[in-house]
Amino acid sequence: MSKQQLTQLLKKEFLLEFRQKSTLAGIAVYIISTVFISALSFKKIIQPTVWNSLFWTIFLFIAVNVSSKSFMQETKGKGLYNYLYYNPRQFIFSKIMYNMLLMAVLSLLTFFFYSWFVGSMVQDMGMFLLALLFSSTAFSGVLSLMSAIASKANNNMSLMAILSFPVLMPLLMVSVKLSKNAIDGLAWSVSYNYLLILVMLNFVVIALATILFNYLWRE
Amino acid sequence: MIKWWKILSAFIILYTLVWGMLNPVPHLDILNETIRNVYFHVPIWFAMIFQMGLSVVYAIQQLSKNNLQLDLKSNQAAQVGLFFSFPGLLTGSMWAKFTWGTWWTFQDPKLNGVAIAILIYLAYFILRSSIDDELKRARISSVYNIFAFVMMFVFIMILPRLTDSLHPGNGGNPAFGKYDLDSNMRMVFYPAVIGWVLLSLWILDIKTRLAQLTQKYDEA
Numbered sequence: 001m002s003k004q005q006l007t008q009l010l011k012k013e014f015l016l017e018f019r020q021k022s023t024l025a026g027i028a029v030y031i032i033s034t035v036f037i038s039a040l041s042f043k044k045i046i047q048p049t050v051w052n053s054l055f056w057t058i059f060l061f062i063a064v065n066v067s068s069k070s071f072m073q074e075t076k077g078k079g080l081y082n083y084l085y086y087n088p089r090q091f092i093f094s095k096i097m098y099n100m101l102l103m104a105v106l107s108l109l110t111f112f113f114y115s116w117f118v119g120s121m122v123q124d125m126g127m128f129l130l131a132l133l134f135s136s137t138a139f140s141g142v143l144s145l146m147s148a149i150a151s152k153a154n155n156n157m158s159l160m161a162i163l164s165f166p167v168l169m170p171l172l173m174v175s176v177k178l179s180k181n182a183i184d185g186l187a188w189s190v191s192y193n194y195l196l197i198l199v200m201l202n203f204v205v206i207a208l209a210t211i212l213f214n215y216l217w218r219e
Numbered sequence: 220m221i222k223w224w225k226i227l228s229a230f231i232i233l234y235t236l237v238w239g240m241l242n243p244v245p246h247l248d249i250l251n252e253t254i255r256n257v258y259f260h261v262p263i264w265f266a267m268i269f270q271m272g273l274s275v276v277y278a279i280q281q282l283s284k285n286n287l288q289l290d291l292k293s294n295q296a297a298q299v300g301l302f303f304s305f306p307g308l309l310t311g312s313m314w315a316k317f318t319w320g321t322w323w324t325f326q327d328p329k330l331n332g333v334a335i336a337i338l339i340y341l342a343y344f345i346l347r348s349s350i351d352d353e354l355k356r357a358r359i360s361s362v363y364n365i366f367a368f369v370m371m372f373v374f375i376m377i378l379p380r381l382t383d384s385l386h387p388g389n390g391g392n393p394a395f396g397k398y399d400l401d402s403n404m405r406m407v408f409y410p411a412v413i414g415w416v417l418l419s420l421w422i423l424d425i426k427t428r429l430a431q432l433t434q435k436y437d438e439a
Contacts (some may be wrong), residue, residue, distance in 0.1 A: 023395055092423065140371075145362075145366060145404055149346070149359055149362060152350070152359050153346060153349045153350045153359060154349060154350070159345070159349060162342045162346075163340075163342050163363065164344060165338070166335050166338035166339040166342055166367070167339065167342075167366065167367050167370045169331075169335045169338075169374065170335070170370050170371075170373045170374035170378060171370075172376060173331075173374070174378070186279050191295075197377065197378075201373065204369065204373070208366055208369060209366075209367070212362045212365060212366060214365065215358055215361070215362055216358070216359060216362055218358075
C-alpha cells in the first residue's frame with residue numbers, strides 16, 4: 001500500500017473533522033458535563049475502586065459515542081468512490097489511526113477534567129498514562145470495526161452500543177486492572193503481565209479489524 | 220435414515236446420568252458429592268464451546284465462499300451454543316451454591332466470561348435481525364461472529380490464567396483433571412464429554428433441517 005494514499009485519507013479525516021467544529025466541541029461538552037454530573041452526585045470519592053470504575057465507565061461511553069460516527073458519514077456514493085480509489089486496508093487503517101489519535105486526546109481530556117472535578121487518586125502517573133494510551137488505541141481498533149458493522153446495518157446508534165459493549169469487555173477488564181495497580185502505586189513488575197496482554201490485544205484487534213474489513217467493504 | 224451416533228449419544232448420556240450418580244467418588248473436603256457435577260457441568264460447557272467454534276468455522280467458510288447455506292448453519296450453531304450456555308450456567312450455579320456458598324460471584328473471570336459470551340451472542344442475533352438483505356446479513360454477521368469469538372476466547376482462556384479465580388483449575392485451585400479425577404471418574408467424564416457434544420450435534424442437525432425446510436416453504 002502506498003504511504004501517500006494513507007496520508008491522503010488521514011488528511012481527509014482531519015479536514016472533515018475540523019470543518020465541522022461543532023462535533024468536536026460537542027464531544028468536549030459531553031465530556032465536561034458527564035464528569036460534572038458524576039462530581040455533583042458523588043461529592044467526594046474516597047475509595048480508589050469507585051474512582052477507577054467510574055472513570056472507565058465514563059471513558060467507555062465517550063469512546064463509543066465518539067467512534068460511532070466514524071463511518072456514519074460514509075454515504076453510498078462516497079463508498080463507491082472510496083471503493084474505486086483506495087484499498088480496504090488503507091481505508092480501515094486511516095480510520096483506526098485517526099480514531100486512535102482522537103481517542104488518546106479525549107482520554108487525556110477526560111482524565112484531566114475528571115481529576116479536576118472529582119480529584120485524582122493516581123499514585124503512579126506514568127503507569128496510568130500508559131494504561132490510558134494503550135487502552136485508547138485498542139478501543140479505537142475495536143470501535144472502528146464495530147462502527148463499520150453498525151453503519152452497514154442501518155446506522156443504528158443503539159446497535160453500536162449493543163455490539164461493542166460485550167466485545168470491549170475483555171479489554172476493559174485488563175485496563176481497569178492495570179489502572180487500579182497504577183492508582184495503588186504498585187511496583188511495575190506486578191503490572192507487566194497486564195501491560196503485555198494489553199499490547200498484545202492491540203495487535204490482535206488491529207490485525208483482525210484489518211482482515212475482516214475486507215469483507216465488510218464489498219457491497 | 221437413523222444415524223448411529225444419535226443413538227450412541229442418547230445411550231452415553233443415559234449411562235452418565237445413572238452411573239454418574241452411583242459410582243464411587245473421592246470424598247474431598249468441601250466438594251464431597253458435588254464433585255459429580257463434573258460429569259454434567261463440564262461436558263455441557265464443552266458442547267457449548269464446540270458449537271460456538273463450529274459457528275465461527277462456518278462463518279469463516281461463509282466469508283470465503285459466500286454460500287447462504289453456510290450462513291444458515293453458522294446461525295443455527297450459534298443458537299445451539301447459546302442454548303447450551305443456560306444448563307451450563309444452571310449446573311454451575313447450583314454447584315457454586317454448595318461449595319462457594321453463593322449462586323453467583325463477579326470475582327470469577329470464568330463466570331464473567333460466560334455472561335459476556337451470552338451477551339455477545341444476543342448481540343449477534345440482534346445484528347442479524349436488523350439487516351434485511353440476506354447476502355449482506357450473512358457477510359456482516361460472519362464478520363461480527365469471528366471478531367466476537369476471538370475476544371471471547373481471550374476473555375475465557377487467557378484472562379483467567381492471569382488473575383485469581385475461584386474456579387477449579389485456575390489461580391492455585393486444584394484442577395479436577397490434575398488431582399481429583401481418579402480412574403472411576405474418568406470412566407464417566409470422558410464418555411459424558413463425547414455424549415453431550417454428540418447431543419449438541421444432533422440438536423444442530425434437527426435445527427438446520429428445520430430451518431432449511433422453513434426457508435423452502437417461505438420461498439414456495
